[in-house]
Amino acid sequence: MDVGGTKILAGIVDPAGRVEHRRERPTELDSQDRLLDELGAAAEELLDDSIAAVGFGLPSRIDQQAGRVDGSVNVPLQDVPLRELMTKRLGRPVALENDGNAAALAEHRAGAGRGAPTMVMLTLGTGVGGGVVVDGNLLRDGGELGHTVLVYDGIPCQGTCTGRGHLEAYVSGTAAAKLAQEAFGPAVDAHRLVRLAAEGDSTAVEILDEIGRKLGAAIGSFVNIFRPQLVVIGGGFASAGDFLLEPARETMRREALPPARGRVQIVRAELGTAAGVIGAALVAYDELGSAG
């Protein structure tokens, strides 16, 4: 299960990361109770005897030890013992992971990150998710790279985040849509912005270039901290491709230190919208395996 700020994706995933069935429904944002019920119902829709476990990728901060969602920026899930609730409801082992971490694990095992021991992934969607794999191991209980401060005292972050100048406020699909609407009017979203750039509209190209530079500045910091061989960019807004990634590469090379900056590549994710579902399942398989 991949729970996003706008939709819930559910899928049956085999141990190799292949998705067999997929269902999609809008995310219930009215209240926590309604969202919890929606999550249970979405999982139940796909449950049969062949299902060993259920993994949830969530746009949330998770306490792995307690199996609790501590809080979320873009969905109404705060301080809820989700693992216990869902284990009871679904009658199967349940694993939880932050959605950015789940996507990073999926790309590392089955997508663009294969063969890179250390990689950083950023997912650009409603918010900005992140995940880090170091020497083949996913860093769990962390990964909120989207809430890295990019500009001190900058523009307010999104949702329930009280921060200012966070990466998410500048490079998410939501942030892109805001800039697009200022330039082109209320009907233009991030996807339309990308299409306009592809049609050669210079204002659209400039907007994406500026977002790409900010993204590259943040990536430069992540390269300095983690020294990855690979930075993978996914999420819906990654469809902007090189309109974002070229300026990001240029800025990263200015901000990151040698020799890491000369070795790192910034590439697009390969698994598309399935990354979150695949990653959530892989986390659940890993936990089943380690439980014996």
Ligand SMILES: [Zn+2]
């Ligand atoms: Zn924030």
